[in-house]
Amino acid sequence: MIARKRERPIEPLLWMLFSAGGMASALLFPALVFLFGLAFPLGWLPPTHYEHLRALVLHPLTRLVLFGVCMLSLFHWAHRFKYTLYDGLQVQHLNELINAFCYGGAIVGTMVAGYVLATL
Amino acid sequence: MTHQPIYRDYHPRWLRPRMSTYWWLGKWPYVKFILRELSSIFVAWFVVYLLVMVYMVSRGESSYRDFLNLSANPVMLTVNVIAFFFITFHALTWFAVAPQAIVAHIGKKKVPAILIAAAHYGAWVVVSALIFWLLLR
Numbered sequence: 001m002i003a004r005k006r007e008r009p010i011e012p013l014l015w016m017l018f019s020a021g022g023m024a025s026a027l028l029f030p031a032l033v034f035l036f037g038l039a040f041p042l043g044w045l046p047p048t049h050y051e052h053l054r055a056l057v058l059h060p061l062t063r064l065v066l067f068g069v070c071m072l073s074l075f076h077w078a079h080r081f082k083y084t085l086y087d088g089l090q091v092q093h094l095n096e097l098i099n100a101f102c103y104g105g106a107i108v109g110t111m112v113a114g115y116v117l118a119t120l
Numbered sequence: 121m122t123h124q125p126i127y128r129d130y131h132p133r134w135l136r137p138r139m140s141t142y143w144w145l146g147k148w149p150y151v152k153f154i155l156r157e158l159s160s161i162f163v164a165w166f167v168v169y170l171l172v173m174v175y176m177v178s179r180g181e182s183s184y185r186d187f188l189n190l191s192a193n194p195v196m197l198t199v200n201v202i203a204f205f206f207i208t209f210h211a212l213t214w215f216a217v218a219p220q221a222i223v224a225h226i227g228k229k230k231v232p233a234i235l236i237a238a239a240h241y242g243a244w245v246v247v248s249a250l251i252f253w254l255l256l257r
Contacts, residue, residue, distance in 0.1 A: 005131040013186055014170070017223070019188030021163075022214050024208070024215070025163045025166075025207070025210065025211075026210055026214040026215060027211075027243060027244055027247045027248075028247060028251065029163065029166050029207045029210075029211070030204070030207055030208045030244075030248065031247070031248035031252060032166070032170065032209050032251060033166055033169075033200060033203055033204045033207050034204060035199070035251070035252070035255055036169070036170075036173055036191060036200075037166075037191065037197075037203060037204055037254075038197075038204055040188060040191065041188065041191040041192040041196075041197055041200075042192075042197070045256065046256075047188055048255045048256070050177075050181045050184050052257065053177055053184070053255070054184075056254060056255075057177050057178060058178065059176050061226075061251065066170070066174065069167075070167045070170070070171065073163050073164070073166075073167050074167055075163070076160060076163060077160040077163050077164035077167075078155055080160035081157075081160050081161065081164075082160060083157065083158040084154075084160065087154075088141070088144070088154060088155070088157065089141060090138075090139060090141065093162035104140065109164075110170075112171070113167070113171055116171050116174065116175050117171075117174070117249070118129060118174065119125060120174065120175070120178040
C-alpha cells in the first residue's frame with residue numbers, strides 16, 4: 001500500500017481563499033464585465049462620465065474593496081486552475097511547477113494590484 | 121507531496137490505465153465540470169482588465185478615452201464576450217452549489233437548500249443593481 005499523503009496544513013487556508021474569491025467574483029464580476037466589456041464598448045449604454053468614475057475609483061473604500069476582490073479572485077483562479085491542469089491534462093508529475101506557477105502568480109498579481117491601487 | 125513509494129526490483133508494474141486527455145468530452149456533466157474549471161481563467165483575466173481600467177481612469181480623461189477605445193477593439197470585445205459567458209456561468213453554478221457548502225440551522229431545523237440558494241441569487245441581484253446604480257448615475 002502507498003502511504004497516505006501528508007496533510008498540508010496550508011490546505012484549509014487555500015480552500016478558504018478559493019471559496020471567498022469564488023463568492024466575490026460571482027457577486028461582482030458579471031455586472032462589471034457586462035458594463036465595461038460589452039455594454040459601453042458596444043454603445044448599449046452610455047459610458048460612465050469621467051469625473052464621476054474618477055471620484056469613484058479614487059475613493060479609499062472603492063480601492064480597498066477592489067484590492068480585496070482582486071486578491072481573493074486571483075487565489076480563486078490559482079486553486080481552481082491548479083486542479084484544471086491536474087484533472088484536464090493529467091500532469092500530476094509536474095506538481096511542484098504547477099503549484100509555483102499558480103500560487104506564485106496569485107501572490108505576484110496581488111502585489112501588483114496592491115501597488116496599482118495604492119499609488120493611483 | 122515529496123513522498124515517493126519505494127519500488128523493489130522486478131516488482132510487476134502497477135496496472136494503471138491512462139485516461140485519455142479528452143475523457144471529459146462526450147458527457148454533458150463532465151463537459152460542464154471542465155467549463156466550470158476553465159471559468160477561473162476568465163476570472164483572472166477580468167482582474168487584469170479591471171486593474172487596467174482603474175489605472176487608466178486615474179491617468180486622466182484622455183487616458184479614459186483610450187481605455188474605452190481599447191475596449192471596443194474587436195479582439196478585446198471577443199475576449200470579453202467569452203469572458204462574460206464564462207463569468208456568468210461561474211456565478212450561476214457557484215450559487216447553485218452553495219447549499220452543498222453551507223449547511224445552516226435555525227434553532228434545530230435545517231434551512232432548506234432552496235432557501236440558501238435563493239439568498240445567494242438575491243444577494244447577486246442586489247450587488248449587481250448597486251454596481252449599475254453606481255456606474256450609470
